[in-house]
Amino acid sequence: MKPDLELYDYWPYEGRPKITWPNGAKVAFWVAPNIEFYELNPPVNPKRAAWPRPSPDVLMAGSRDYGNRVGHRRVMDVLDKYKVRGSVSLNIGLIDHHPELIEEAKERDWEFFSHGIYNTRYTYEMDEAQERAILEDSLESVMRATGQKLAGYLAPALTHTERTIDLLAEYGFLYSCDLFQDDTPQPVNVKSGRLISMPYSLEINDIIVYNAYLGTPRRYGQMIKDQFDQLLVEGADCGTVMCIPLHAYAVGHPHRIRGFEEALEYITGHAKEDVWVATGREIAEYYYENYYDACATDIAARKGG
């Protein structure tokens, strides 16, 4: 183990090259519905148990399956209503289990990024060949099912190794959602190629708010609005990124969807000069084209100061 993987340099928030999103927008806004598959009786990883109870953990597994049976359509309907295209954090195995959900997302021109093969298969203790196999499976499966070349990655259940980030760059991924150090994208230090960290969220992530902060559905909506207001103000100085990560098994419940919908209505009610509603890939591509070099140069020049 190391004290720091040195994936990025310290870079003060103040005085960075100014980012302006398309149409002069101050906030690049994206929504990332996690479409996940949890196996009922997965093989055991020595670092983490998939379920708290012996298999079949019908309480937990049932609650996750709810997302794909019931919650998903409710979430998709709300995104449709406010004309937001999702960037799907996809457990790749779901392409085989529920191709119907993939087709519906394709019809809406949603983006897919990889969230590992299953949310019950963790990266801990994988050797390099195994970790490569996960990425190759992801790239091949998504290309075959959707015609999209994967651009983004969020490790399954946020489980990593020391080499995860380097491998993403080597395989040509554009962005990683695994790092939470900032509210703007930024270049990541990798052995080969280029990679940026893309602001995802472990704050206004539905699971975190409901299960860690024990927030009510209405509080969740208020937190989303408050975050947006703050990033809109700060975005006038340097464009910010806001992501709402969702899980249909959480926000898709009928007692929760309204609180979320109100927040989405609020954000998408802003002018296009304020908010750019985009996908992860679109934000990453725009950043590479316009700001990657300037930011990388600034980071190198400031040497953490």
Place this chain on the structure above:
Amino acid sequence: MTLDKSYLEYPNRRHGMDHDLYDWSCMQDRKPVQWPGGAKMALWISYSLEFFPLDQPAKPFKAPGGMVTPYPDLRHYTTRDYGNRVGIQRIWKVLDKHDLKASAAVNSKVAERYPYLINKITERGDEIIGHGVDMGKVHYGGMDDAEEKALIKESLSTLRKASGQPVTGWWSPGKSESFNTGKHLTANGVEYSCDWGNDEMPYQMNEDAGNIWAMPHGDEIWDRTIIMDKKHSEREFVEEVEDAFSVLYDETNEYGGRILSLVLTPYIMGQHYRIKYLDELLGWIKGHEGIWSANGSEILNAFKKQA
């Protein structure tokens, strides 16, 4: 340490589920159902009457609500018992006030220890559903099969004998099952289970699960979930259930009949300072057109006629 190569093998990566207990389908794609009298919403209230033994085993795990402190945990034992003595009376009064039916999930130990409760439930016309033997006897993957069969038989035969009811519904203590629970339940005359929280409408499971019907059981708006686990206030509980109701009620216009399943725990919702919120909530729900108050069997039977 590295992982065995089998960690990257996916023998069940295929269409549908990764097991044969039930098939996958999107709820919104299914045929709409009509409830009796053209009702939009079936309101299914259930409550649980549970015995938590002081010597509740910790293995494989304790059912939620169980003992916490070292033995003898009189604190949790008596606060749970409060529900069977005081809390339930308050819930019954509120149900009476709003003329609502309910299903009562009862541990068979409760029937043996407190026959008053069984008589009262029967007198009220509430449906009894099997809730295992007691909260110290959970069903779980890997348990001895003969032991599980015996628990199911004991629970059902005691409840049937005490109540004279057929007892065709089941809710496992702690919502925990083994891979065999469904098969054993149907072999003992049970038609539906409340354990799988993956749907909002009834669906029939496969042969591997004994072809049992899974009934939606409101796990996320359960008073235990919102008040005990999420620590939300009584006012917030009311708001959340009202939001759930409103969303489902609106969806009936597109998808046909829906179910609001509200699960109540007498030692939680039956507290003096909480009961008025239940009264307010149920009054608000009853203020809507097209509410069909029914127990689990009635809802399932109406559904099966159209399946």
